[in-house]
Amino acid sequence: MPRRAFKVFVELEGMYRNLVEQLVLYAVNNGITKFTRLKAERYHEVRSLYPQLPSHYVYTACQDAAERAHSFLRLRRMGRARKPYPEVRGVSIWLDDHLWRAEGLTSISMTTHRGRVRVSVELNKHFLRYVNRGWRLASEAKVKLDRRDRRLVFYLTFKKEVSEYRPKGYITVDVNEDAEAVLIDGLVYLLETDLSRVTLGYYYRRKRVQERYDRVYGLGSRPERKIFKRLSNNEGALKKEIRWKLAALIAREAARRQAAIVLERLGKEPANHMIEHIKDPQLRHRVFQAAFKGMQRAIEEKAREYGVPVIYIDPRNTSRTCPIHGAEIIYGRDRHGTCSKGGETWHRDVVACYNLLLRALSGDGGHAPSRMRALVTVDGGPVPLGPTAAHEPAGVPRALWARWRSLGATSDHKLVRVST
Numbered sequence: 001m002p003r004r005a006f007k008v009f010v011e012l013e014g015m016y017r018n019l020v021e022q023l024v025l026y027a028v029n030n031g032i033t034k035f036t037r038l039k040a041e042r043y044h045e046v047r048s049l050y051p052q053l054p055s056h057y058v059y060t061a062c063q064d065a066a067e068r069a070h071s072f073l074r075l076r077r078m079g080r081a082r083k084p085y086p087e088v089r090g091v092s093i094w095l096d097d098h099l100w101r102a103e104g105l106t107s108i109s110m111t112t113h114r115g116r117v118r119v120s121v122e123l124n125k126h127f128l129r130y131v132n133r134g135w136r137l138a139s140e141a142k143v144k145l146d147r148r149d150r151r152l153v154f155y156l157t158f159k160k161e162v163s164e165y166r167p168k169g170y171i172t173v174d175v176n177e178d179a180e181a182v183l184i185d186g187l188v189y190l191l192e193t194d195l196s197r198v199t200l201g202y203y204y205r206r207k208r209v210q211e212r213y214d215r216v217y218g219l220g221s222r223p224e225r226k227i228f229k230r231l232s233n234n235e236g237a238l239k240k241e242i243r244w245k246l247a248a249l250i251a252r253e254a255a256r257r258q259a260a261i262v263l264e265r266l267g268k269e270p271a272n273h274m275i276e277h278i279k280d281p282q283l284r285h286r287v288f289q290a291a292f293k294g295m296q297r298a299i300e301e302k303a304r305e306y307g308v309p310v311i312y313i314d315p316r317n318t319s320r321t322c323p324i325h326g327a328e329i330i331y332g333r334d335r336h337g338t339c340s341k342g343g344e345t346w347h348r349d350v351v352a353c354y355n356l357l358l359r360a361l362s363g364d365g366g367h368a369p370s371r372m373r374a375l376v377t378v379d380g381g382p383v384p385l386g387p388t389a390a391h392e393p394a395g396v397p398r399a400l401w402a403r404w405r406s407l408g409a410t411s412d413h414k415l416v417r418v419s420t
């Protein structure tokens with residue numbers, strides 16, 4: 001933006017920040033967490049501070065402050081607040097329908113203390129994706145000042161009227177360190193992500209750089225920090241790309257079949273047995289965040305975009321019991337095990353996927369077909385789940401699935417070629 005126009009927003013932000021600071025202080029002192037009460041008690045006084053400011057900024061500042069006070073008081077109750085009062089550091093100005101208006105797709109007009117200001121906008125891909133899928137802008141928005149590039153960053157909310165989504169089936173996803181097992185139409189795809197390998201790879205590269213540079217330039221030198229920054233940018237970008245691509249693939253398949261996505265409910269701590277072999281707690285945390293949490297979050301976000309519901313299932317013992325016999329599976333090496341009752345061979349990820357599906361089917365009593373359940377309760381060998389081929393996942397390397405638009409469109413010969 002031109003300097004002069006931007007100055008208006010700098011002034012606006014200053015006033016807004018001051019309002020929020022005062023309101024938060026009052027709210028925390030009086031234990032107020034509700035917008036309505038904060039507004040009722042403080043509106044008139046705060047309003048008179050800046051008579052030139054459109055009154056709706058006082059409303060939104062009250063909302064902003066009430067939310068900040070709410071989360072601060074909750075942290076304090078849990079003993080996790082580090083300061084006696086919440087600090088108002090980053091500010092984004094909250095807007096309601098009186099304060100801004102989208103004018104087509106090219107500009108936004110905002111009400112300020114200096115009248116209406118029209119700002120031309122540059123849309124991003126994300127925005128257009130939502131608009132194309134039939135989402136409409138909601139009336140609430142936030143705007144943040146980017147002082148370095150002298151521009152405004154708008155945070156918009158989309159909404160959509162949806163008819164009730166009655167899942168006709170489930171797609172179950174078992175997230176692992178380096179691959180994701182996805183059960184679609186009775187076939188388990190093992191889509192390789194290599195996420196933990198990426199994390200570990202960069203970790204060791206950083207370590208090598210550190211050792212070399214510390215020796216030459218001393219601890220934490222400038223060139224070392226520069227390389228670190230570049231490495232972590234590359235790492236982040238690569239992981240992000242892997243996650244989004246895979247999440248989009250799964251969400252698209254679910255939407256096409258009108259299926260729900262079934263995920264494991266993950267705990268907060270990286271106590272997952274999958275990464276026990278990593279001793280460094282920080283590194284373990286990073287692997288967990290990237291490979292498990294990050295992957296799940298990407299799927300959730302993509303599912304939302306496509307309007308697909310996500311169901312969470314308790315993952316306890318999902319890979320330990322035979323989906324057919326309910327008996328324990330004894331695992332040997334290389335993720336393969338034998339059912340202690342039927343004697344058939346199972347791949348660990350296939351077991352997990354089927355058990356997640358069974359739990360989903362029995363859990364919500366839902367609208368999904370009971371075909372799977374009927375087949376699985378039939379006793380007597382691996383027949384209900386098909387020939388042994390079904391017990392072996394179709395492994396798909398990242399280079400391959402990253403180019404797919406859908407799983408169904410891939411002919412089976414491709415898969416066979418890969419898995420043999």
Ligand SMILES: [Zn+2]
Pocket residue numbers: 322323324325326327339340341342343344
């Ligand atoms: Zn069995």
